[in-house]
Structures are given as structure tokens and as C-alpha cells.
Amino acid sequence: EAGVTQFPSHSVIEKGQTVTLRCDPISGHDNLYWYRRVMGKEIKFLLHFVKESKQDESGMPNNRFLAERTGGTYSTLKVQPAELEDSGVYFCASSQREWSYEQYFGPGTRLTVT
Amino acid sequence: DAKTTQPPSMDCAEGRAANLPCNHSTISGNEYVYWYRQIHSQGPQYIIHGLKNNETNEMASLIITEDRKSSTLILPHATLRDTAVYYCIVSGTGANSKLTFGKGITLSVRP
Numbered sequence: 001e002a003g004v005t006q007f008p009s010h011s012v013i014e015k016g017q018t019v020t021l022r023c024d025p026i027s028g029h030d031n032l033y034w035y036r037r038v039m040g041k042e043i044k045f046l047l048h049f050v051k052e053s054k055q056d057e058s059g060m061p062n063n064r065f066l067a068e069r070t071g072g073t074y075s076t077l078k079v080q081p082a083e084l085e086d087s088g089v090y091f092c093a094s095s096q097r098e099w100s101y102e103q104y105f106g107p108g109t110r111l112t113v114t
Numbered sequence: 115d116a117k118t119t120q121p122p123s124m125d126c127a128e129g130r131a132a133n134l135p136c137n138h139s140t141i142s143g144n145e146y147v148y149w150y151r152q153i154h155s156q157g158p159q160y161i162i163h164g165l166k167n168n169e170t171n172e173m174a175s176l177i178i179t180e181d182r183k184s185s186t187l188i189l190p191h192a193t194l195r196d197t198a199v200y201y202c203i204v205s206g207t208g209a210n211s212k213l214t215f216g217k218g219i220t221l222s223v224r225p
Contacts, residue, residue, distance in 0.1 A: 004157070033212065042116070043158070043215040055209055091157050098208045101146065105157030 002026070004106035006092050012112045018080040021109045025074070025094030031055075032075050033095075033103060034067060038088035049075060050098065082113045116216030117141065117204040125222040132189040134219055136202030139183040145204050147178060148213065149187045153198040158215075161187065161200075192223045 005024045013019050025032045034046040046065070047057040051072035060067070064083070069075040079086055089110050093103040119137045126132040138147060149161040162169055162176045164185070169176045175188040189196055201218040205211060 031211070035213070035215075042217060043213075045212040045214065048212055056212060059212070089155070093157070095211070100211075101148070101163050101207065102160040103158075103211075103213065105159065107157050108155070 004092055004094050004104050006090075006106040006109050008109060009107065010110045010112075012114065013082055014114055015084055016081045018078065019082055019111060021077045021079075021090050021111070023075045023077070023092030023106060025092070026096075026104055029094035029096050029104075030072070030098065031095040031100065031103075032069060033093040034075070034077055035059075035091045035093065036088050037091070038085065041088075043091065046077075079111075082111075084113050087111055087113045116214050118202045118216055120200075120202055120216065120219040122217065123220040123222070125224055126192050128194055128223050128225050129191055132192040132196065132221055132223070134187040134189075134200050134202075134221065135184065136186070137184045138202070138204045141182050141204050142206075145206050145210075147176065147182075147185050148203040148205055149174070149176065150201045150203065150213070150215075151198040152201070152218070153195075158201065189221075192221075194223050194225065197221060197223045 007022045032049040037043045045059040048055045049069045052069050066078045089108045091108045093105045095103045146163050148163040150158040152158045164176045178185045199218040203213050
């Protein structure tokens with residue numbers, strides 16, 4: 001069974017540009033989470049999908065970030081326009097059911113904004 | 115903010131047990147204690163979780179005090195591959211399942 005996959009693994013963009021990160025959760029997993037670690041800080045929660053609905057988006061830093069999960073399968077996280085402080089590693093995680101305990105994390109996307 | 119406190123680092127000898135402590139004095143009755151680890155720059159990896167009883171799986175054991183204000187993760191026979199940052203996290207389930215990571219504890223396993 002394939003794990004959580006993320007694309008791209010690394011992205012370098014200029015300030016002001018747009019970047020879209022993709023996450024493919026484990027097949028059949030209803031819950032999908034986005035987290036990120038910016039330089040020197042702890043891993044922070046961004047948002048939580050249950051199927052295609054946003055369950056909790058309390059961690060989204062501002063309206064430059066837009067997350068979608070069409071059809072309850074893969075998810076995208078768009079940053080528009082990107083700022084220098086958005087640089088970091090973006091992790092996606094998934095879990096099977098509403099009351100699942102274990103979150104499976106992907107390898108992350110390293111975003112560098114120059 | 116994280117609801118847990120962990121020492122910043124510890125080390126242990128390969129083959130010996132590693133006991134990683136965690137304090138979570140403000141844990142709520144319906145919150146679980148989770149342990150994850152991050153090896154180098156990989157994505158975090160789930161290890162174990164518990165509510166109030168001690169738990170054991172193929173990776174580790176989790177000992178939770180009776181008052182639930184602290185816990186210990188035990189890696190019974192540490193190997194070099196267990197060198198990682200270990201995170202103790204207090205969280206719920208369902209709508210409250212987001213993980214709040216702190217700084218974690220860096221475990222170094224020496225040969």
C-alpha cells in the first residue's frame with residue numbers, strides 16, 4: 001500500500017509568485033491534514049479536511065493560503081502571492097476514519113521563496 | 115502552544131533501553147498522549163498513543179502516571195536508527211485531532 005505522497009519534493013520560487021503543493025493521502029483515508037515547519041520553528045498545524053470538507057482551518061496563517069480537497073481525494077495547498085516567510089517544509093498527513101488515532105505523514109515539500 | 119514539556123536532549127547506548135520523559139500537567143480527561151518521531155528531515159512517524167493505561171506495541175511502550183500528568187516512552191533496545199527527535203503530544207480525536215508539536219527531545223543513540 002502506497003503511503004502519503006507529496007509533490008513536488010522541493011520548490012524554489014521568487015517572492016510574489018504562486019506555488020501549488022499537492023498531497024495524495026493513503027487511499028481510503030477520510031482525514032487529511034496540512035502542517036508546516038518554517039525555519040527554526042516547530043511544526044505547526046495548518047488545517048484538517050474530513051473528506052472534502054474543512055473541519056478545522058484555524059492554523060492557516062492568512063488569506064494568501066488556499067487549500068482544497070476536491071472529491072475528497074488529493075489535496076492542494078496554494079500560496080499566492082508567496083512571501084519570504086513562507087519558506088519551510090510543508091507536510092501532509094492522513095488518517096483513516098474520524099476516530100483514527102494514527103496520522104501518517106508524507107515526506108514533505110520543501111518550499112524556498114527567494 | 116504545546117501542552118507538553120520535554121527535556122531538550124538525551125543519549126543512550128545502543129542495545130540499552132531509552133526512557134524518554136514528558137510532562138503534560140494540563141491534559142484534559144478526553145485527551146490522549148501521542149508520541150511521534152522525526153528521523154532527520156523525514157515526515158513525522160507515529161509511535162504510540164495512550165489515554166490512561168500503559169500501552170505497548172512493536173516499537174515501544176508508553177507508561178502514563180495514574181494522575182496522567184506525565185508519561186514515559188520506552189524504547190526497549192535502542193538502535194542507531196532510533197536516533198531522532200521524539201515528540202510527546204497531547205491531542206484529541208475527530209474534530210480535535212490536530213497535533214501541536216513542541217520542540218521535542220533529541221535522542222542520540224551511541225554505538
